[in-house]
Amino acid sequence: MSMMWLGGLADHSMQASSAASAAQQQVHGVARSVKDLEHHVARLSLLNQALWELLREKLGVTDADLERLASEIDLRDGVQDGCITSGPLQCPRCQRVSNSKHWKCLYCGLEFEKPVMG
Numbered sequence: 001m002s003m004m005w006l007g008g009l010a011d012h013s014m015q016a017s018s019a020a021s022a023a024q025q026q027v028h029g030v031a032r033s034v035k036d037l038e039h040h041v042a043r044l045s046l047l048n049q050a051l052w053e054l055l056r057e058k059l060g061v062t063d064a065d066l067e068r069l070a071s072e073i074d075l076r077d078g079v080q081d082g083c084i085t086s087g088p089l090q091c092p093r094c095q096r097v098s099n100s101k102h103w104k105c106l107y108c109g110l111e112f113e114k115p116v117m118g
């Protein structure tokens, strides 16, 4: 009887340690994804900066031009938050409202005009 009880304890302890190890693996996976994303964002930032400096040099546009256009584009989703977020878009054909992340009307199927980037 007491041997069975001890065996049961050992089972629980093994289950707990395997759950802990699964959780630990999950944490490592998430940490790796975050690191990959950080690297990706840093690379995109570098390319973005290079593109901007190239345009400024070749076309003579200014930082103020960039800021003005960025503010205008930021407001296209109806929220001034410094980035492009998905939001409600009214379909020009059926007038019903879908989320901009789908890039098409969920009711009549009309494809919305997609931005070139993002």
Ligand SMILES: [Zn+2]
Pocket (backbone or CB within 6 Å): 091, 092, 093, 094, 095, 096, 105, 106, 107, 108, 109, 110
């Ligand atoms: Zn529609």
